[in-house]
Amino acid sequence: MRxxxxxxxxxxxxxxxxxxxVLPAACGGERGSAGTSSRRAREPRxxxxxxxxxxxxxxxxxxxxVLLNFWATWCAPCVAELPELVQVAExxxxxxxxxxxxxxxLMVPGAEAAEVPGQVRAFFARKGLDFxxxxxxxxxxxxxxxxxxxxxxxxxxxAFDRRGDLVDRQEGPGNRARFAEMMRxxxxx
Numbered sequence: 001m002r003x004x005x006x007x008x009x010x011x012x013x014x015x016x017x018x019x020x021x022v023l024p025a026a027c028g029g030e031r032g033s034a035g036t037s038s039r040r041a042r043e044p045r046x047x048x049x050x051x052x053x054x055x056x057x058x059x060x061x062x063x064x065x066v067l068l069n070f071w072a073t074w075c076a077p078c079v080a081e082l083p084e085l086v087q088v089a090e091x092x093x094x095x096x097x098x099x100x101x102x103x104x105x106l107m108v109p110g111a112e113a114a115e116v117p118g119q120v121r122a123f124f125a126r127k128g129l130d131f132x133x134x135x136x137x138x139x140x141x142x143x144x145x146x147x148x149x150x151x152x153x154x155x156x157x158x159a160f161d162r163r164g165d166l167v168d169r170q171e172g173p174g175n176r177a178r179f180a181e182m183m184r185x186x187x188x189x
Contacts, residue, residue, distance in 0.1 A: 065186025084176040
């Protein structure tokens with residue numbers, strides 16, 4: 001797991017920008033690699049939002065089982081679990097299961113809200129991913145950490161049922177079996 005720490009991020013900002021071109025290939029290959037869909041059903045929606053936007057996105061998905069995944073392109077464990085999250089979401093789509101990401105890519109000092117969605121979209125294209133992402137943008141992360149009981153480390157995946165109630169959580173990296181268990185609880189079947 002990666003500790004979300006602005007001081008450390010500041011020191012690594014320049015190195016991460018350079019590694020941004022290398023990391024995707026080192027953490028799961030290119031589009032169509034094992035565990036990712038080789039064809040894109042649609043373009044993912046990528047929006048920059050605050051806590052209210054995250055709340056609205058969850059509200060808009062009421063009636064569905066939702067896995068809400070907190071991640072970042074610079075977080076190796078986050079990137080490693082994405083293909084299995086996508087697989088589970090695809091398997092449960094007909095039963096009303098969806099995956100929604102909350103990216104912490106704007107946490108890196110110097111990151112620009114106008115540029116990060118394009119960077120996330122390019123990352124998704126390289127990886128063959130196609131789920132909706134909310135790029136979190138707020139003055140601090142205390143609000144979202146408090147609202148969702150987040151430990152300050154990512155990845156974290158939360159499962160919400162069709163009524164919007166939290167029914168399961170995975171702190172740290174998960175795997176396909178764990179995500180399927182969470183999605184079963186979310187969709188109620």
